[in-house]
Amino acid sequence: MTLKFVIMSDLHLVPEGALSVTLDTAARLEQAVDAVLARHADADFCILAGDLADRGEAAAYERLKTIIARLPIPAHITLGNHDDRPTFLSVFGDDFAAETGHVDKVIDTKGYRIIMLDSSEPGRVDGVLEQAQIDWLTARLAEAMDRPVIVVLHHNANALHIHSDRIRMLEPDAFIAALKTHPDIRQVIAGHVHLTSTATWHGLPFTTLAGGHYSVDFSVDRPDAPMRRISGPGQMAVVVGTPDRTTVLFDDFIDGNADIFWSRD
Numbered sequence: 001m002t003l004k005f006v007i008m009s010d011l012h013l014v015p016e017g018a019l020s021v022t023l024d025t026a027a028r029l030e031q032a033v034d035a036v037l038a039r040h041a042d043a044d045f046c047i048l049a050g051d052l053a054d055r056g057e058a059a060a061y062e063r064l065k066t067i068i069a070r071l072p073i074p075a076h077i078t079l080g081n082h083d084d085r086p087t088f089l090s091v092f093g094d095d096f097a098a099e100t101g102h103v104d105k106v107i108d109t110k111g112y113r114i115i116m117l118d119s120s121e122p123g124r125v126d127g128v129l130e131q132a133q134i135d136w137l138t139a140r141l142a143e144a145m146d147r148p149v150i151v152v153l154h155h156n157a158n159a160l161h162i163h164s165d166r167i168r169m170l171e172p173d174a175f176i177a178a179l180k181t182h183p184d185i186r187q188v189i190a191g192h193v194h195l196t197s198t199a200t201w202h203g204l205p206f207t208t209l210a211g212g213h214y215s216v217d218f219s220v221d222r223p224d225a226p227m228r229r230i231s232g233p234g235q236m237a238v239v240v241g242t243p244d245r246t247t248v249l250f251d252d253f254i255d256g257n258a259d260i261f262w263s264r265d
């Protein structure tokens with residue numbers, strides 16, 4: 001009884017005919033779906049961990065709906081800072097919202113509990129978990145003290161010594177305190193930084209995946225150093241869980257180290 005699921009993040013879809021930072025993000029998502037069909041069709045489900053739409057347009061969410069219809073496995077969704085919650089819900093349906101009002105969700109399967117949290121906050125680039133979500137998380141953890149838990153959300157809570165640390169989760173103390181109420185948090189997995197990382201913080205394991213959009217390079221502890229955007233990889237995470245072992249693998253479904261020359265207009 002092995003748990004296997006795929007995480008995609010930072011899709012940054014745009015309406016038909018548009019590009020995002022020079023990239024055809026819909027074509028990249030099609031390649032991600034092809035990779036799932038080729039290599040991960042045996043997964044239990046897929047999680048889309050936010051920044052689904054680049055600018056939150058309804059047309060981008062409609063496009064998302066069409067493309068993920070080709071996935072051979074169920075898709076569970078939460079949101080990131082580029083998303084627009086009301087527009088997302090208008091396209092996908094209000095059932096995607098939890099009692100918190102956010103796009104939070106719990107999945108119980110194969111002896112694990114997976115908790116998805118919506119860290120998007122209107123008008124903000126950094127992440128926020130409201131008190132109602134912290135309370136909801138604490139309650140969902142209390143129900144699952146006998147099982148390992150994996151948490152998936154858009155924003156990284158831990159600083160990574162990189163440029164984008166200033167837009168990580170705002171005030172993560174309550175989140176950490178909630179996680180510490182559970183004895184077996186196997187992973188806390190985020191997107192947002194467009195970069196692969198693993199870390200231990202407060203004794204908890206944190207991972208980020210590069211996601212489907214551009215990737216960034218970094219200078220350690222030089223937040224003002226120029227950041228290069230590069231065209232690849234398009235990356236998804238593949239999480240494999242047995243009772244005693246939780247593994248995160250990375251599938252780079254698009255290669256590419258070309259510089260992106262782009263100026264914000």
Ligand SMILES: [Fe+2]
Binds near residue numbers: 012051
């Ligand atoms: Fe993103």
